[in-house]
Amino acid sequence: MQTSGHPSGPSVEIVVPALNEENDLGPNIRRLREFLDTAFPFPAEVCIADSGSTDATYEIGALLAAELPGVRIVRLEQSGRGRALKQVWSESTADVLAYMDVDLSTNLNALLPLVAPLFAGHSDIAIGTRLSNGSRVVRRPNREFISRSYNLLLRATLSVHFSDAQCGFKAIRTDVARELLPLIQDTNWFFDTELLVLAEKAGLRIHEVPVDWIDDPDSRVAIAKTVGEDLRGIARLTRDLGRGRIALDPVRWAYGRPRILDPRTALAARVLRFCAIGVLSTAAYALLYLVLRQGMPAQVANLLALLITAVGNTALNRRITFGVTGAENRWRHQLRGLVTFGIGWSLTASSLWLLHTAVASPHQAVEVTVLTIANLAATVVRFSLFQAWVFNDEAPTLPTFEPPAVLDQTRSN
Template identity: 80%
Template sequence: MQTSGHPRVEIVVPVRNEEYDLGPNIRRLRAFLDSAFPFPAEVCIADNGSTDATWEIGALLVTELPGVRIVRIEEPGRGRALKQVWSSSEAEVLAYMDVDLSTNLNALLPLVAPLLAGHSDVAIGSRLARGSRVVRRPKREAISRGYNLLLRATLGTRFSDAQCGFKAIRRDVAVELLPLVEDTSWFFDTELLVLAERAGLRIHEVPVDWVDDLDSRVAIAKTVVEDLRGIARLSKNLGRGRIPLESVRQAFGRPPIADPRTALAARVLRFAGVGVVSTLAYILLYLALRHAMPAQVANVLALLITAIGNTALNRRVTFGVRGVENRTKHQLRGLVTFGIGWALTASALWLLHTAVAVPAHSVEIVVLTAANLAATIVRFSLFQAWVFDDEAPTFPTLEPPAVLDSTRSN
C-alpha cells in the first residue's frame, strides 16, 4: 500500500556501500508493501557514509518508486543513521531492516501490528525464539548465541536476540528512549533494548525465517570488541544510576522497578552462602575419597556429588524456584556447569602434579580451592543466564541530511 500523507509505518534501510543489493531489494520491499502489507508504509534509505554509487542508485529509486525516500548521513554508523531518521520521522511506528532482506518479509506485519494496536512498545525479530527457522553458518550461530547469553549474564536481559536486523518501535517511545542511547554503531540495537527493558517497556518478539547473507561484510572481531566495550559502559552507567530511566517509566505509566543492584546483591550473597557450604562439602568428600583412590578420580566424584547438591540448593535458595517442574532440566543444565568446574580443577591438578611429583594433600586442597573459586563466576553467570531461566530461548535446528522524497499517491 502506497503512502498518502504521513505513513503509519516507516521502514528505514541503513546502507553503506551497497550499490549491488540496493536496487533489487528496495524494489522487492516496495512491491511487498504495495501488495501484501495492509498499512500505509514508507521506505527510507539511510545512506551513512557510502563512497560507491549507493547514493546515486538510491536517488534513482526515489524517482522510480512512490513511497521511497533517501537520506544522506555523512558519517558511517548504523546506529547514527537510525537515530537521525527515527528522530525526525512522523510515522506512528518506526521500523528498520537490513538491506539484504535476510529476514522473510512475511514477519513484518506480526512485528508492527502489536505496536500499532498499542499492545507493545518495542518489537524485535528473533532468530533464537521457538518457531524461527534459520540458515546460518556455525561460526555466526555460535557467536550470536554466546553474545545473547553474555547479555543475560551481565545485564540480566530477558529478550532472546539483540542483533537481528529486524526491529520496530513506537514513535512516542522512540522520542523518550533515543536521547538516552549513546552508541552510534552496531551496539545501538542492544543498548536500545536494554534501556527499554529496564524502563519497564513491553518488548514483543517475533520468530523469523532468516537466511544468512554470505556476502556479509561485518568485521566480526571489531564488532565483538565494540560490543564488549558497550556492555562494560552500559553496565557501569546503569549501576551508577546515570541513565534517567525513571522519567521514561513515568511517561508511559510503568510502575517503578526495584533497583537491580539490590536484587543482584541479594542473589550474589545467597549464591555465595550456598557456595561456601558446597566447597566445605567438596573438601570433606575429597579428603574421604582421596584415601581410597587417585586424586583425579576423587576430584571428579567429589565434584559430581556436590554439584547435584549445589544445583538443588541454588534452585531453591538463590533463585527461588519451587516444585518439581523442570527440576530434571535444571539438574542437567547444572551438570554442564559441573563440567566447567571439573575442567578447571582437573587442569589445576594436572599442572600441580607436573610441577611437583608428590605434592602434599594440603597443597592439593589449596590449588583445588583456588580453581573452584575461579569457576564460581562462570557458574553464577550460567545459573543466572541459562540454568534456571525457563524463559531462555529454545534454539532452532541449524540448517545447511540531503533528502529526496518520492511523490506520494493514493
C-alpha cells in the same frame, strides 16, 4: 545531510541502512516496495539511509526514490547504523518506526506480526528473533555460535530477558523512540543492544517475533571489530547503569502503561517488590545476628545487624520498589531510611528486652524467632514511611494516559 524523495505521513516508516550496497540496493528495495504495496495492510514509506557510502549507493538510491512512490533517501556523511537510525527516527512523522537490513535476510512475512502489537498498544518495541524455537534460520555455524554467545553474555552481565539483540529487524512506537533515542550513545552496531537494554530497564514491553532468516554470504559485518565494539559497549552500559548515569525512570514508564494505570494495581506491584526485598533483608538480618551474637551481647548484635541490613534495604527499595535512580538525594534518602531503621530497632529492642525479662536465658533460636516477628511487624511501618516520606521528593505523579494517535487511526481503518 541531503534528502530526496516524496515526503509523506505514513503509518510505518521502514529505514534501510546502507553502506556501499550498490549491488543489492536496487533489487531489494524494489522487492520491499512491491511487498508493501501488495501484501502489507498499513501505509508505509521506505527510507534508504546512506551512511557515508563511497560507491554508487547514494546515486542508485536517489534514482529509486525518483522512480518508486513511497521511497526516499537520506544521505549522512558519517558511517554507522546506529547513527543513521537515530537520525531518521528522530525526524520521522510516522506512527511506528522500523528498520531492516538491506539484504532482506529476514522473510518479509514477519513484518505484519512485528508492527501489529505496536499499533494495538500491546507493546512498545518489537524485535525479530532468530533464537526462538519457532524460528527457521540458515547461517554459518561460526555466526550462530557468536550470536548465541553474545546474547548469553548480555543475560549474564545486564540481566536482560530478550533473546536476540542484533537481529536486523525491529520496530518501535514513535512516542517511545523520542524518549529513548536521546539516551543512546552508540552510533554503530551496539545501538540495537543499547536500545533494548534501556527499554527493558525502563519497564517497557518488548514483543518478540520468531523469524525465518537466511544468512547473507556477502555480509559486510567485520566480526572481530564488531565483537570488540560490543564488549566495550556492554562494559560502558553496565558501568553507567550501575552508577545511575542514565536517567531511566521505570516507575514513570510503568504508570504510563494502560495495563497498570489503576493506582491500586500499581500499589500492589510496589508492595510485592517491597515485600520481596523485605524477605531478603530479614534473612540477611537473621544470619548476621547469629554470626555477631557469637562474640557480643544480644542488644549489640541486634543493633549492628539491623544497621547493616537497613542500608542495603534502603538502597534496594530506592532503586527497585520506588524507581529512583541517580545520585541526587541519595544520602538524604539513606538518612531518612536510618530514621525508619531507628523505629524498627526500637520495636526489636523492646521485644528482646521483654523476652529477657520473661526468660532468664532464652535459647538463641527463641531470640531469633522473636526478633524476626518484631522485624516483620516493623516492615509495615517502614513501607508507610518509605511511601509517604523517605522517597516522597522523587515520587512521580500518575500521568493521564492518552492512547497514541495510531490507535485511533487503526480503529478508524
